[in-house]
Amino acid sequence: DAKTTQPPSMDCAEGRAANLPCNHSTISGNEYVYWYRQIHSQGPQYIIHGLKNNETNEMASLIITEDRKSSTLILPHATLRDTAVYYCIVRANSGYALNFGKGTSLLVTP
Amino acid sequence: GAGVSQTPSNKVTEKGKYVELRCDPISGHTALYWYRQSLGQGPEFLIYFQGTGAADDSGLPNDRFFAVRPEGSVSTLKIQRTERGDSAVYLCASSFPGDTQYFGPGTRLTVL
Numbered sequence: 001d002a003k004t005t006q007p008p009s010m011d012c013a014e015g016r017a018a019n020l021p022c023n024h025s026t027i028s029g030n031e032y033v034y035w036y037r038q039i040h041s042q043g044p045q046y047i048i049h050g051l052k053n054n055e056t057n058e059m060a061s062l063i064i065t066e067d068r069k070s071s072t073l074i075l076p077h078a079t080l081r082d083t084a085v086y087y088c089i090v091r092a093n094s095g096y097a098l099n100f101g102k103g104t105s106l107l108v109t110p
Numbered sequence: 111g112a113g114v115s116q117t118p119s120n121k122v123t124e125k126g127k128y129v130e131l132r133c134d135p136i137s138g139h140t141a142l143y144w145y146r147q148s149l150g151q152g153p154e155f156l157i158y159f160q161g162t163g164a165a166d167d168s169g170l171p172n173d174r175f176f177a178v179r180p181e182g183s184v185s186t187l188k189i190q191r192t193e194r195g196d197s198a199v200y201l202c203a204s205s206f207p208g209d210t211q212y213f214g215p216g217t218r219l220t221v222l
Contacts, residue, residue, distance in 0.1 A: 034210075041113075043201055043213035044153065086151060093208045096141065096166070100152030 005089045009105045012082075018075040020104050022088030025069040031092045033064060035073045037084040038103070044087065047073065078108045114214035116175040116202050122220045123192055131187040131217045135204030141217065143186050143211060144177055153201050157183060160207060192221045 012018040024033065034049040045072040048062045049056055052070075055062045061074040075082055087103040115134040123129050135142050140161055145153035155169040162182045170176075174192075179185040189196055199218050203211040 036213075043215045044203075047211050048213060049210065085152075096143065096158045096208070097155035097169070098143075098145075098153070098203075098211060100145075100154070102152055 001099065003099075004090055004101055004105045006086075006088050006101065009107070011107050011109060012075075014080055014108055014110050015077055018073075018078040018082065018106060018108070019075070020073040020075075020086050020088075020106065021070065021071070023070045024088070024090045027068050027090050030091070031090045033062065033071050034089040034091060034098070035060070035062065035067075036087045036088070036089065036098075036100070037082075039081075039084040044100075047086075078101045078106075080108050080110065082106065083108045114202055114204050114212055116200075116214040116217050118217060119215065120218045120220075121158060122222065124222050125192060127192050129189050129192055129219065131189075131200050131219070133185045133187070133202030133204075133214060135183060135185070135202070136212060139204035139206060139212075140182065141205045141207050141209075141211075142179060143203040143205075144185070144187050145203065147199045147201060147216070149198075156187075189219075191217075194221050197221045 035047040036042045036044040049060045064071045085103040086104050087100045089098050117132045144156040147153040157167040157177050158165050171181045171193040174190045177187045197220050199216040201216045203213045205211045
């Protein structure tokens with residue numbers, strides 16, 4: 001599976017949109033982009049995933065560039081409870097192991 | 111519905127002892143995964159089950175680690191002769207084959 005690159009940390013003010021970037025320049029045509037987050041002392045929580053098109057659910061939006069070499073996870077109105085480590089993972093649907101990397105530590109401040 | 115559950119939530123043991131960690135997957139999920147997370151790191155893959163069989167155990171660090179899933183549901187991760195370096199959070203996830211993985215809360219193992 002392709003490798004991803006994320007900034008180690010980001011800050012966001014409560015109520016503002018949090019935009020978390022991810023680079024995956026070696027992504028293959030059959031690989032999906034997955035986002036998980038991990039709140040302190042909890043197991044990873046699935047957020048969203050996509051292949052080519054932008055995706056939105058009740059938690060977040062995922063914007064994937066046309067060349068698929070990068071993506072952005074958007075939390076439209078960040079709350080203090082969104083403080084967590086966010087992981088961007090690339091994986092083929094025929095694959096199984098998730099390669100988490102170190103993720104982005106997002107701090108939402110009042 | 112019920113998510114993935116793991117027991118115990120915390121386990122403290124002494125160096126050299128044997129431990130078992132249990133995972134109860136989401137009902138109907140045939141795929142089950144174990145990961146290990148050391149302090150400050152992301153989770154790392156250990157082993158993947160499809161049904162009762164281990165389809166890939168390439169992430170197990172050595173032969174002290176073993177996992178079973180005899181009836182294709184509950185899985186047990188077994189660690190023999192524990193070492194201090196085995197201290198970590200052990201995470202379990204389940205899914206339909208090739209689909210999104212859902213994680214349990216983890217078991218924090220401390221080897222003294």
